[in-house]
Amino acid sequence: MDRFNGFQIAVGSEEEAQALAAQLEGGLPGAVRLGSPAEVAAAVPHFFGFHPDASVVVLGLSRSAHESRAGISHGLRVDLTSAAHSPAAFGRWVAGRLLETGANETLCVIYPPEGGPARMAEYRRLVAGMCTPLRVAGVPPLDVLFVSDGRWWSFLCDSPNCCPPEGVPLDSGVSAIAALSAYSGLAVLPSRAALAQSLEPYGPEMAERMRAACDSALGQIAAEHAAPAAGRVVLPDAGRAFDAGGICLPNGGLGDDTGVPFHPALQPSLVLGSAQPQEAPYGDCAAEGGFGCEYAETGPDAGDEADGLTARPARVPSGPVDFDWDDVVRAWQLADSLCDGQVPPDRALSDEAAGALLVALPDVRVRDYLATWCGDDRAGQAVALSVELARRAVTAEQAAAAYSVAAWAAWALGWGAWSRLCLERAVAAVPDYALAGLIKQGLERGVGPELVREAACGTARRLDEMRAEHVSSQERDRARRKAL
Numbered sequence: 234m235d236r237f238n239g240f241q242i243a244v245g246s247e248e249e250a251q252a253l254a255a256q257l258e259g260g261l262p263g264a265v266r267l268g269s270p271a272e273v274a275a276a277v278p279h280f281f282g283f284h285p286d287a288s289v290v291v292l293g294l295s296r297s298a299h300e301s302r303a304g305i306s307h308g309l310r311v312d313l314t315s316a317a318h319s320p321a322a323f324g325r326w327v328a329g330r331l332l333e334t335g336a337n338e339t340l341c342v343i344y345p346p347e348g349g350p351a352r353m354a355e356y357r358r359l360v361a362g363m364c365t366p367l368r369v370a371g372v373p374p375l376d377v378l379f380v381s382d383g384r385w386w387s388f389l390c391d392s393p394n395c396c397p398p399e400g401v402p403l404d405s406g407v408s409a410i411a412a413l414s415a416y417s418g419l420a421v422l423p424s425r426a427a428l429a430q431s432l433e434p435y436g437p438e439m440a441e442r443m444r445a446a447c448d449s450a451l452g453q454i455a456a457e458h459a460a461p462a463a464g465r466v467v468l469p470d471a472g473r474a475f476d477a478g479g480i481c482l483p484n485g486g487l488g489d490d491t492g493v494p495f496h497p498a499l500q501p502s503l504v505l506g507s508a509q510p511q512e513a514p515y516g517d518c519a520a521e522g523g524f525g526c527e528y529a530e531t532g533p534d535a536g537d538e539a540d541g542l543t544a545r546p547a548r549v550p551s552g553p554v555d556f557d558w559d560d561v562v563r564a565w566q567l568a569d570s571l572c573d574g575q576v577p578p579d580r581a582l583s584d585e586a587a588g589a590l591l592v593a594l595p596d597v598r599v600r601d602y603l604a605t606w607c608g609d610d611r612a613g614q615a616v617a618l619s620v621e622l623a624r625r626a627v628t629a630e631q632a633a634a635a636y637s638v639a640a641w642a643a644w645a646l647g648w649g650a651w652s653r654l655c656l657e658r659a660v661a662a663v664p665d666y667a668l669a670g671l672i673k674q675g676l677e678r679g680v681g682p683e684l685v686r687e688a689a690c691g692t693a694r695r696l697d698e699m700r701a702e703h704v705s706s707q708e709r710d711r712a713r714r715k716a717l
Contacts, residue, residue: 235281235310235425235650267305267410270378274385275403276410277342280308281650283422287313287346289359291327293336294375303375307334310650313344320362327363328370333679339367341377343388347424351381353388360388429654434632435624443625446588454560454592556596558703564593565602571618578614579621587625594622594638595630598699600668601692603638607645608689615642616651623658633663640672645685652676 267273273292278284280292293307309330316323331339341363343356360377367374377388384400422428434440567589571578582590593599606615616639623635636659643651653676659669675685 235653270376270385270387271401271403272410273340274342274378274380277308278421279410281310282648283425283428283650285310285342285344286424288344289313289316289323289363290342290344291331292340292342293331293334293372294338294340295335296338303338305340307331307336313346316363317356317359320359321366324363324366325370328367328372330679331372332370334681336372339372339374341374343377343379345379345381351379353379353386357388425650428650432620432636432654432658433624434626439625440627442584443588443591443627446584447592447627448588449585450588450592454556458555458557556593556598558700560593561596561598561602562700564590564596564599568599568603568618572611572614578618582618582621587622590622591626591631591635594634595628598696600634600638602696604641605689605693605696607642607686608693612642612645612686615639616646616648620655623655626662629662633659633666633669636662637666637668637672640669641685641689644672644676645682645689647682649676 267276277290277292281290289311291309291311292305294303295306296303307330309327311323311327327339341360343359345351345356356379364374364377374389376390379386379388380403383403385403386400387396390396422431567586568578571581571586590599594603603615603619606612619635619638619642623632623639626632626635636655640652640655640659643649643655652672656669656672656676659666660673663669
């Protein structure tokens with residue numbers, strides 16, 4: 234199943250937002266009006282990021298009691314074979330999911346397998362079986378469309394005036410939905426399989442380049458740490474009290490704000506900066522999320538492979554490199570610099586910049602900084618950059634961190650398929666990665682994007698507080714040295 238919650242975009246500056254709003258016709262401020270079944274069917278691929286194939290798509294509508302408009306607030310895509318196995322059970326299941334989101338009407342779209350014959354009659358049993366429980370539950374279908382070969386038909390209307398037997402062409406023009414999709418950075422791919430393929434790690438040539446880039450970045454950091462640095466203060470232990478692989482959500486994370494009971498084993502990792510230091514500080518390569526010092530070796534002795542990721546034996550440096558706040562802030566600034574121009578961050582990423590970010594990414598202060606972009610309208614850029622980093626990753630920890638950020642940012646945008654596919658890859662890299670576990674439980678329990686964005690804003694505030702605490706510590710230390 235793939236899910237989307239509304240249609241979120243990254244707005245950018247106020248001027249850009251005003252220009253974008255001026256392009257939208259009718260409806261509420263900032264809303265796009267879909268005035269026909271053809272426009273709805275043409276918009277569906279933009280909701281999920283790919284053109285559905287052998288799928289049933291159900292859109293949850295929230296219709297106002299005072300006007301005829303109905304807003305699309307939620308959507309599900311399910312494999313056609315799963316839905317057809319037991320149509321009534323599928324209808325009951327969908328009704329329950331949509332009622333949780335406040336929907337009071339539905340719009341369903343059936344996509345037959347690509348390249349197969351478009352025989353509507355083969356799916357009438359499915360339509361009848363799923364529509365009855367939807368009506369009984371109070372979310373009746375406004376229509377059920379059949380989309381094939383660039384045309385649509387209606388299962389519930391046979392009037393030749395609006396639904397001729399030869400079908401109606403889809404709206405192939407440039408729509409507002411398509412413009413918003415392109416603006417937010419969401420690429421619409423031919424199929425879900427193509428979307429999954431776009432997340433695959435790069436080949437051996439890129440891996441070699443990234444190993445060299447990571448080696449160079451590590452060597453530079455090690456040299457800087459070894460050189461005498463007047464006034465350079467190490468962050469106190471209490472400030473480094475993180476659970477490896479956790480996320481810096483304030484107040485216990487989403488569980489406290491939503492009442493969603495996350496697994497107790499995840500709870501300690503949802504609060505960043507506890508009073509006591511953890512047993513495995515940054516730089517311990519044995520700890521999940523520790524600063525990486527192991528790289529991929531090619532050849533038959535490279536280790537076990539899991540979904541394209543390889544167990545990596547240690548190379549350089551000979552000991553762990555511990556990130557301090559100066560290193561963290563430089564990584565933040567480097568990531569920000571990739572979003573300053575007109576070029577998307579994934580395309581602006583050089584090998585040198587990728588290596589510097591990859592060696593920094595397992596540090597949760599760096600990883601979670603990218604996750605905070607969901608709270609300042611850079612979620613689309615966070616997806617693009619983190620996916621590119623994940624595809625270039627040379628350690629499992631780097632891959633787990635990058636794919637988790639991509640899953641988190643896609644979740645904040647309501648891009649269900651992107652989020653779930655990135656999550657699968659994060660878990661394949663490090664099965665017990667805590668942030669991936671948090672995302673998985675949130676997606677399964679239907680936590681909405683708005684709460685993810687709220688959590689990202691809370692994380693940003695916490696990181697700012699931690700950095701301010703560090704600066705204050707530096708100033709106190711300088712004052713003590715001056716007094717001595």
